[in-house]
Amino acid sequence: MCGGLRAYLRLCGHDAAYALDRGAEADDAIAALARDEDRVVVTRDRDLAAATDGVLLRERDSLDQLRELAAAGISLEPTDDPERCGRCNGQLDRVPADDATPDYAPDPADEDVWRCRDCEQCFWKGSHHERMVQTLSVVRRNENAAGS
Numbered sequence: 001m002c003g004g005l006r007a008y009l010r011l012c013g014h015d016a017a018y019a020l021d022r023g024a025e026a027d028d029a030i031a032a033l034a035r036d037e038d039r040v041v042v043t044r045d046r047d048l049a050a051a052t053d054g055v056l057l058r059e060r061d062s063l064d065q066l067r068e069l070a071a072a073g074i075s076l077e078p079t080d081d082p083e084r085c086g087r088c089n090g091q092l093d094r095v096p097a098d099d100a101t102p103d104y105a106p107d108p109a110d111e112d113v114w115r116c117r118d119c120e121q122c123f124w125k126g127s128h129h130e131r132m133v134q135t136l137s138v139v140r141r142n143e144n145a146a147g148s
């Protein structure tokens, strides 16, 4: 999986593991992980893509790579509620309104906040989230225009 795409895929609810986070660096380790966990390999490595029947990306820029993913038929529709931690891919739970959040996060009584089960990072639909949703909508619009 190409690193720059992780957060976007997770925003769309995809269970997007990053090979280096999982300690998989060699092609055969990545291929084994993908096989064991029934994952699609997204890579810029032609040999690895061919060996795993994965998605080969040719572009370097994240936005261009998102277009390639859309063209490969991968859904880039953000989920209404965030489901996956953009940092570690853990599952997110909604923080109850009367729960405490760290200083960097809004008060869950004022705003919807989600917390990662694994790393405890908090997420909310702030400006960063908005920008990512906006980017994805541009990619989808281009894709629809290209497909028609």
Ligand SMILES: [Zn+2]
Pocket (backbone or CB within 6 Å): 085, 086, 087, 088, 089, 090, 116, 117, 118, 119, 120, 121
């Ligand atoms: Zn996390």
